Amino acid sequence: MNIFKKATIALALSASILSVGGSAFASTTSTTTAPTASKPSCSTDFSQAKSLVLSELNNRVTTLQSLAKDVGNAKYLTSNDSSALSSEITSELSGINGLIANVNGATTCTELRLNAYSMVFTYRVYLVMAPKTHLTISADAITSISNELYNLEPEIQAAINAASANGKNVAQAQSAFADFQTQVSSAQSASNGMDQTLLAQTPAGSPGNWNIFVSSKNSLESARGELHQARNDLTTIVKSLGIG
Amino acid sequence: MILRKKAAIAAIFLMGLGLSACSANTAPSAASNPVLTTVGQSVTTPSTTTATQPNTSASGINDNTLNQINQQLNSLDQSMSQANQDVTNPQGDN
Numbered sequence: 487m488n489i490f491k492k493a494t495i496a497l498a499l500s501a502s503i504l505s506v507g508g509s510a511f512a513s514t515t516s517t518t519t520a521p522t523a524s525k526p527s528c529s530t531d532f533s534q535a536k537s538l539v540l541s542e543l544n545n546r547v548t549t550l551q552s553l554a555k556d557v558g559n560a561k562y563l564t565s566n567d568s569s570a571l572s573s574e575i576t577s578e579l580s581g582i583n584g585l586i587a588n589v590n591g592a593t594t595c596t597e598l599r600l601n602a603y604s605m606v607f608t609y610r611v612y613l614v615m616a617p618k619t620h621l622t623i624s625a626d627a628i629t630s631i632s633n634e635l636y637n638l639e640p641e642i643q644a645a646i647n648a649a650s651a652n653g654k655n656v657a658q659a660q661s662a663f664a665d666f667q668t669q670v671s672s673a674q675s676a677s678n679g680m681d682q683t684l685l686a687q688t689p690a691g692s693p694g695n696w697n698i699f700v701s702s703k704n705s706l707e708s709a710r711g712e713l714h715q716a717r718n719d720l721t722t723i724v725k726s727l728g729i730g
Numbered sequence: 731m732i733l734r735k736k737a738a739i740a741a742i743f744l745m746g747l748g749l750s751a752c753s754a755n756t757a758p759s760a761a762s763n764p765v766l767t768t769v770g771q772s773v774t775t776p777s778t779t780t781a782t783q784p785n786t787s788a789s790g791i792n793d794n795t796l797n798q799i800n801q802q803l804n805s806l807d808q809s810m811s812q813a814n815q816d817v818t819n820p821q822g823d824n
Contacts, residue, residue, distance in 0.1 A: 549821070556812070561805055612821040620813035627806040635799070641790045703817040710803075710810050717799050723791070730793045 528595035536589060539602050543586045546611040550579045553619045560623040562630035567681050571619055578609050610689035617699040621706065622684045628677040628709045635670045635716055642666070642723060649727045658726045666719035669712040676709035 528535050554575045557568055585601045592598050609615070642663055650656045680702055687695045724730045 545821075556809075560809065562802075612816075616820070617813060617816035620809055620816050624806065624809040624813050627802075627809055631799070631802045631806060634802070638791065638795070645791050699817050703813055706810060706813065710806055713806065714803060717796070717803060720791070720799065721796055724793065724796060729791060730796075 528598070532595060532598075535595065535598055536592060539589050539598055539605070540586060542602070543582055543589065543605055546582050546605065546609065547579065547586075549611055549616060550575050550582065553616060554579070556619060556623060560626070562627040563623050564626055564681070567622055567626055567685065570685050571622060575615065575619070578611060578615055581609055582611070608689060610692045613692050613696065614687055614689050617703070618684050618687050621699060621702050622681050624706050624710075625677045625680040625684065625702070628673055628706060628713065629681075631713055632670050632673040632677065632709070632716075635666070635713070635720075636674065638720075639663075639667060639670075642720070645727055645729055646723070649729075654727070656727065659723045662719040662722040662726070666716050666723070669716040669719065673709040673712040673716070676705045676712075680705070 554572065557563065557571045557575065560568065563571075582605065585605055588601045589598065592601065646656050646659050646663060649659070683698065684702060687698060
């Protein structure tokens, strides 16, 4: 699903909110301007509109808590990137919880709209924070794994040389090793510096920064495939040299 | 008398060989004794004619290496799966 389909769904959900609580949230999906004055329909269904906003806020809390857990469990996330993501997630959680308190105390549709607007545009939990977190974790993992595989290259070449010195045919191993080096080098290049690019993305930059997330995802997906291929190459080398 | 002369001659002979220390309760010094030094070297110096084998401990590349890489790739696959979900099918930010 691309961002345009996403926008279509957003508009559809706006329509459903419209039917429940008036046009309270319509403006938050299609413009970047502050919401307009309350409509009578919101006043009529105020409690339902309030419940809907609270539900959306609580869903974001759940997502942010899950993101915090993912950051904590990420083995290859650098300490700097981990700190940066944790700080942002904590800040967003604090902000969203503040909105929950605001909405719980809201008595007018205008208040609901203002808080709903902030929920979407100030925090961008789904369109910025989630992909930013998971892509950064993936980028750091690819950097770490590709560097580790790169550091194995002298040992691999030494094993091939030793086998060759013993009269073993190492053509298959040498060929696999050449591909191994190509795959690892490409994966290293793909993830190099990507964490900084991702961490620089902000809610204010959305939806304009969506293409950065898409292109980063595509690059990392390719790099992931390259690392899998490098693993396959190394399997070939180990088997052909009989050093397993 | 004859025995005493023979003993004295034997003692002088041994001193000439540099082995008189053996008669005391001290250990022989290899450093000061060229004979012992040579013997020690012949024992401790290994032969270098053994062929080099491409063994796993020397190269460090083996099945364990592959298992570790597999675990790392599994972890990567999980985070990429989440990233794919975020980008290809994001939740409604509205």
